[in-house]
Amino acid sequence: MCPCLLQLLFYLIVAAIAVVFVIVAVLLYKTKPYPTIVRHADEKSFLDPQSxxxxxxxxxxxAPTxxxxxxxxxxxxxxxLPFMLDxxxxFLEDKSKRKSNFNYEVxxxxxxxxxxxxxxxxxxxxKYGADKVRVLELIENRGKGGAVRMGMLSARGRQLLFADADGxxxxxxxxxxxxxxxxxxSEWRQDGIAIGSRAHLEDDAIARRSFFRTILMHGFHTLVWLFAVRSVRDTQCGFKLFTRSTARKLFTSLHVQRWAFDVELLYLAERLKLPMSEVAVRWTEIDGSKLTPFWxxxxxxxxxxxxxxxxTAGAWRIAAIEKKEN
Structure with missing residues (x-):
């Protein structure tokens, strides 16, 4: 290789390192290490429509109740929403009748x-009473992750499940x-996540999807594996169950408030070495998704x-680790 090409290669490598350094420096300077969870006064309470x-x-x-x-x-x-809530x-009413020690809130x-x-x-x-069904009305749109977090932070359960409104x-x-x-x-003070999964349905989904959407799906899964979560095949199913201890650790540490929040949750869980299991669930695609395929x-x-x-750059840190160390 001629000296001029070697020199050009050297300059390109130096430039690339400089760009990475600048990006990391900007991230460290501009980014808050821990999430700022803002809750408006009207979001701290709910209406009991009976009283x-x-x-x-x-x-x-x-403590859970x-x-x-x-x-x-x-x-x-x-x-x-009505079909999902019905x-x-x-289901929950029937379960509470069959198990005397089971109670719930939605x-x-x-x-x-x-x-x-x-x-x-x-x-x-x-209809069911505010002890069983409560409505948390957010003042402004936060994104799905933000909405799930605010619900989790307001919950009373030993176990906490988030379930998509499409049913x-x-x-x-x-x-x-x-x-x-x-x-x-075995109890709420211990950690664990049970993750609903549609991975077993992937072959059927590919058969029904267009080639373009299949490429997008595989591309997304590849990015998830490369940059975030490697132990879970389906990170995006909207049916995940947490112990109270785990929900507290993860949702007080969560930064992403929009669609990719599931990935950050599971990334945090892997970083914290929390026990996780992936469970195959029955799932049917429902019309009305807010996701637009490409964008x-x-x-x-x-x-x-x-x-x-x-x-990786240390611009974001895990609040649960900080609390443990303190």
């Missing part, structure tokens, strides 16, 4: 909805997750890279 009184939400730091909290993030879900509450988190999501959820609260996962699959979580953690996947892909870069 027409507002009642303060509890805190994730409190229920067996299960179900968090349902909802953004303009007036059409899909199935969810019917927290519908309206993520700045502009439709009838809140009024629909309040109808269920009025794509049959709610009876909770029993599978509960059994799996119980094998990881949403592009945004999630860039979020994945930034999650890895920020944690």
């Amino acid at each position: 027409i009184q507002t009642i303060a939400f509890p805190c994730i730091e409190d 229920l067996e299960l909290s179900v968090i349902v993030p909802s953004y303009n879900e007036e059409k899909r 199935e969810c509450v019917a 927290i519908v988190v309206s993520d700045g909805s502009a439709d009838a999501t809140v009024s629909i959820a309040l109808r269920y609260s009025k 794509a996962t049959k709610f009876a699959e909770y029993d599978k997750l509960e059994e799996s979580l119980s094998s990881l953690a 949403s996947w592009l945004q999630m892909g860039s979020d994945l890279v930034m999650i890895w870069l920020r944690y």
Whole structure:
């Protein structure tokens, strides 16, 4: 190789190192290491539609008083939410009748909805009582991750499940997750996550999807494996069950508030070496998704890279580790 080419290669390597250094320096300077969780005054309480009184939400730091909290993030879900809540509450009511020590709450988190999501959820609260169904109305749209986090921080359960408002996962699959979580953690002070998974349905999904969407799916899975999570095949299924201890650690440490929050949660869980199990669930695609195939996947892909870069550079730190060390 001629000297001029070697010199050019040297300059390119130096330039690349300089660019990486600048990016890391900017991230360290501009990024807060721990998430700032802002909660407006109106988001600290919920309406009891039977008594027409507002009642303060509890805190994730409190001891649990229920067996299960179900968090349902909802953004303009007036059409899909009723079907999901019908199935969810019917299952939980039946379970509470069969098991005398089982009690529950459902927290519908309206993520700045502009439709009838809140009024629909309040109808269920009025029907079943605010001890069983509560509505957390966020002042502005935070993103799905932000909505799930606010619900988790307001929950009373020993176990905390977040379930998508579309009802794509049959709610009876909770029993599978509960059994799996119980094998990881015998009580709420221990750590564990049972992750609903559609990985077993991937071949059928590929057969139904267009070639373009299949490429996007495989590209996203590759990015997840390269930059974030390697022990879970399906990071995006909206059906995950946590012990209270684990929910507290993860959701107080979560930075990402939009679609890629699942990946950060599981990335944090791997970093913290929390016990996890992946459980195959029955899942059906439901019309009305808020995801747009290309731009949403592009945004999630860039979020994945930034999650890895920020944690690797030390711009983001894990609040749960900081609390443990202190």
